[in-house]
Amino acid sequence: MDIVNLYPLSNYTFGTKDPMYEKDRTVESRFNRMREDFEKYGMRHSVEGVLLVHEHNLPHLLLLQLGEPSSPLYLWLTEAPCYAGPSPSGTTFFKLPSGELQMGETETEGMLRIVNNTLGREDGMKTDWKVRDVVSNWWRPNFEAPQYPYIPAHCTRPKEHKRLFLLQLPEKALFSVPRNYKLVAAPLFELYDNSAGYGPVIASLPQVLSRFNFVYI
Amino acid sequence: MANTADDWLYNDDLDVSLPGRGRLDTDSQTLDGEDLLDDMLTAPSSATLRTDTPTNDDELLGPISHDTTDTIIEDSGSARYNADRKARTIQARIDANLTSQGVAMMHGGLSIFSREPNRKNSFYIGNMNWWTTDLHVIATVKDHGLGDVVCLKFFENRANGQSKGYCLVEVASESLAQNAPDKLGNIEIHDRKLMIAHALRISPHQFESKCNQAKEQGTTPVFSSNSLSSSPGQLLGSTGSSGLAKTSTVKTTLPGVIPPLPNPIFPQPPRPPTIPGFPTPPFAGLRPPGLPDFASMGLPGIFPPPFPPIPNASSINPFTSRPGGLPTLPPMPPAALAALGSAGAAVGSDVTKLTAPHLNPAFLQDMSQSGANMAEMLAHAAARFRSQTAAFSSMSVSGGRASPGDRGKSLPNHPSDEEVSETNQRNKAISSSAITRAMSDAQAGDYESAIDTLRMAITLIKQSVTANSEASQIMIQSLQDCLQGMEQQQQSSNASKRYRSSGGGMGGGGGGGGREHLSSRHIHETMKDRERDHRDLRDMREMREMRDIRDVRDFRDDRAMRSGHKISKHHRDRSRERRR
Numbered sequence: 081m082d083i084v085n086l087y088p089l090s091n092y093t094f095g096t097k098d099p100m101y102e103k104d105r106t107v108e109s110r111f112n113r114m115r116e117d118f119e120k121y122g123m124r125h126s127v128e129g130v131l132l133v134h135e136h137n138l139p140h141l142l143l144l145q146l147g148e149p150s151s152p153l154y155l156w157l158t159e160a161p162c163y164a165g166p167s168p169s170g171t172t173f174f175k176l177p178s179g180e181l182q183m184g185e186t187e188t189e190g191m192l193r194i195v196n197n198t199l200g201r202e203d204g205m206k207t208d209w210k211v212r213d214v215v216s217n218w219w220r221p222n223f224e225a226p227q228y229p230y231i232p233a234h235c236t237r238p239k240e241h242k243r244l245f246l247l248q249l250p251e252k253a254l255f256s257v258p259r260n261y262k263l264v265a266a267p268l269f270e271l272y273d274n275s276a277g278y279g280p281v282i283a284s285l286p287q288v289l290s291r292f293n294f295v296y297i
Numbered sequence: 298m299a300n301t302a303d304d305w306l307y308n309d310d311l312d313v314s315l316p317g318r319g320r321l322d323t324d325s326q327t328l329d330g331e332d333l334l335d336d337m338l339t340a341p342s343s344a345t346l347r348t349d350t351p352t353n354d355d356e357l358l359g360p361i362s363h364d365t366t367d368t369i370i371e372d373s374g375s376a377r378y379n380a381d382r383k384a385r386t387i388q389a390r391i392d393a394n395l396t397s398q399g400v401a402m403m404h405g406g407l408s409i410f411s412r413e414p415n416r417k418n419s420f421y422i423g424n425m426n427w428w429t430t431d432l433h434v435i436a437t438v439k440d441h442g443l444g445d446v447v448c449l450k451f452f453e454n455r456a457n458g459q460s461k462g463y464c465l466v467e468v469a470s471e472s473l474a475q476n477a478p479d480k481l482g483n484i485e486i487h488d489r490k491l492m493i494a495h496a497l498r499i500s501p502h503q504f505e506s507k508c509n510q511a512k513e514q515g516t517t518p519v520f521s522s523n524s525l526s527s528s529p530g531q532l533l534g535s536t537g538s539s540g541l542a543k544t545s546t547v548k549t550t551l552p553g554v555i556p557p558l559p560n561p562i563f564p565q566p567p568r569p570p571t572i573p574g575f576p577t578p579p580f581a582g583l584r585p586p587g588l589p590d591f592a593s594m595g596l597p598g599i600f601p602p603p604f605p606p607i608p609n610a611s612s613i614n615p616f617t618s619r620p621g622g623l624p625t626l627p628p629m630p631p632a633a634l635a636a637l638g639s640a641g642a643a644v645g646s647d648v649t650k651l652t653a654p655h656l657n658p659a660f661l662q663d664m665s666q667s668g669a670n671m672a673e674m675l676a677h678a679a680a681r682f683r684s685q686t687a688a689f690s691s692m693s694v695s696g697g698r699a700s701p702g703d704r705g706k707s708l709p710n711h712p713s714d715e716e717v718s719e720t721n722q723r724n725k726a727i728s729s730s731a732i733t734r735a736m737s738d739a740q741a742g743d744y745e746s747a748i749d750t751l752r753m754a755i756t757l758i759k760q761s762v763t764a765n766s767e768a769s770q771i772m773i774q775s776l777q778d779c780l781q782g783m784e785q786q787q788q789s790s791n792a793s794k795r796y797r798s799s800g801g802g803m804g805g806g807g808g809g810g811g812r813e814h815l816s817s818r819h820i821h822e823t824m825k826d827r828e829r830d831h832r833d834l835r836d837m838r839e840m841r842e843m844r845d846i847r848d849v850r851d852f853r854d855d856r857a858m859r860s861g862h863k864i865s866k867h868h869r870d871r872s873r874e875r876r877r
Contacts, residue, residue: 136426139397272456272457296397
């Protein structure tokens with residue numbers, strides 16, 4: 081039985097750092113770069129990190145929220161619609177800390193590198209994350225948005241393979257959040273059956289994480 | 298790794314108060330309340346298990362006691378000691394099943410969840426946080442002098458199981474329930490002032506609206522770049538779900554308290570009424586070979602498997618007790634119609650307005666047995682059918698909405714609306730055609746067959762699914778009047794032939810006129826009432842559908858499925874799950 085320790089949200093403190101922009105600013109450029117990379121290097125390997133805390137004896141998932149709020153920052157909490165896609169009053173979007181593996185890098189190394197880049201502290205001290213299990217796999221059969229938790233039968237060359245890892249957080253930590261993101265803690269019931277709001281990858285996490293025995297410390 | 302958390306389940310030393318695996322609650326029951334936690338930690342059962350199977354050396358434990366929650370000694374030389382103690386704490390939690398997969402068994406009496414609270418002794422507690430647990434509620438109720446909770450029901454979002462923040466609590470007596478608002482009115486749980494209400498029907502709605510409001514304004518835990526100025530490490534707000542995803546708000550505003558409306562269309566296998574003296578196969582066998590296009594049905598229901606029609610009755614295609622309003626009337630093979638010609642058109646036209654002429658072929662067969670003129674019968678039916686087709690095609694559609702309940706009667710076998718309306722229409726057809734037939738027979742002097750016809754019709758209607766409905770009763774009554782008249786006529790065979798074949802009841806002698814007029818008007822009025830009922834019911838049903846969004850979605854998915862549209866697997870799974 082996999083036992084994972086979760087700590088309350090209050091154990092963690094949050095700071096800010098410089099904005100971290102994605103390599104591809106537009107959807108089109110993203111897929112173009114994917115095509116070029118595919119020709120050079122083959123299938124892209126991505127990793128994403130699942131970071132969990134707990135509140136009220138329920139696991140909460142840390143998500144990065146990206147997007148243009150339509151109203152002043154202190155009001156966006158209640159007003160910004162949070163579809164994973166275009167919406168009338170602004171585009172906002174949730175994602176996990178993620179990135180692409182580099183050549184020759186193992187998954188664990190890559191995961192730690194990415195999560196330190198995204199949320200790691202800048203004052204030289206290292207956050208003691210531990211990469212635990214693979215939680216799920218998703219494949220992208222074409223240079224398009226759809227991805228599936230299996231390789232479709234007709235496809236022998238998926239274009240991207242994404243792996244989600246559960247990360248064990250230390251008991252206390254400081255996270256530095258890039259200025260262009262907000263860090264959100266979403267309770268699992270918020271994600272459950274809500275792929276309209278978060279996309280299939282994140283919305284399936286409650287099911288996928290149910291196999292763990294979380295200890296609420 | 299050994300199953301440390303599970304060992305207690307299989308250990309024979311278990312205290313009997315611990316429920317077995319089969320009754321595990323799926324939600325974790327870790328407590329925030331100090332006092333309850335203390336109770337837990339002193340429970341002897343969880344402590345004695347550890348000595349059997351140490352998992353690894355670091356975590357060898359002795360009996361658990363309160364000490365595990367003591368402060369950790371900060372001495373530099375005792376880092377390992379601290380680590381040990383912390384490990385023990387964690388292990389203690391695991392042993393005590395204060396984990397996501399564990400279940401805490403605080404209170405005995407799990408029977409409080411096993412039934413619905415009795416409203417008489419109950420009251421609502423509302424305005425709670427979504428994380429306020431049942432144990433908190435029980436403790437609060439007890440602490441404020443209301444005694445033990447007999448039964449408890451939380452109201453939750455169907456979509457994700459989240460508590461709506463209110464619950465229905467049953468206590469030992471009505472007087473205690475009446476006292477509840479006084480005793481608990483000013484109490485707070487988790488910094489939220491409780492709202493207490495008596496168990497009236499409208500009470501849940503006020504909690505629902507409150508719940509929805511709270512969703513709109515709830516704070517979410519966000520750590521934005523500018524949040525350093527605001528409180529960093531801001532904890533989750535009251536709902537924690539509001540701003541995060543709009544769709545969840547939409548979902549959670551579904552009124553969960555409104556009891557799921559019974560789907561008026563019960564998918565049921567068709568049940569042909571049993572007719573004494575008739576072999577059921579011919580009746581049941583008459584499903585039309587070409588069933589109408591399912592896609593255009595647009596109704597969630599299962600359809601009867603098409604039975605092969607028997608040869609002699611293939612000319613008539615009645616729809617007997619089929620769930621599904623028919624957009625088109627039963628297709629009559631043109632050959633049959635041609636054969637029948639337009640004989641008897643005049644006879645049928647002034648008969649009361651009929652909807653789709655659902656002829657009972659068994660009935661027709663009986664006619665042949667009793668020497669009736671089947672061709673004439675069919676001619677009547679065909680003529681009526683043709684003359685009424687256009688006018689009543691829409692009737693059939695709306696006719697599928699009558700609910701037997703509206704008639705104030707409850708049928709033991711709960712037929713679907715469509716079955717009911719089909720049956721009613723058929724009964725109407727039977728009665729009018731029987732009367733016409735009988736009259737023409739009587740006019741021809743053949744009282745025997747006329748009486749038989751009428752008797753047959755009465756039996757058929759009585760046997761039908763809607764036998765208890767008003768309309769059927771009226772029909773039976775008029776048929777019986779007719780029958781009596783017929784018998785009288787038979788007796789006084791020097792019939793004065795005063796009866797008019799207006800399709801109404803028969804009257805002997807002079808007094809028949811008024812009565813027959815009355816009963817024909819009866820039938821006429823019944824028709825009109827039915828039409829109006831159909832319309833009303835259809836509107837009502839549409840309203841109900843719109844209200845319950847989930848049903849509409851199911852409805853659409855089923856329709857899509859049946860019409861062969863590809864619905865995404867996700868949606869299909871969702872609806873499958875919902876239906877389960």
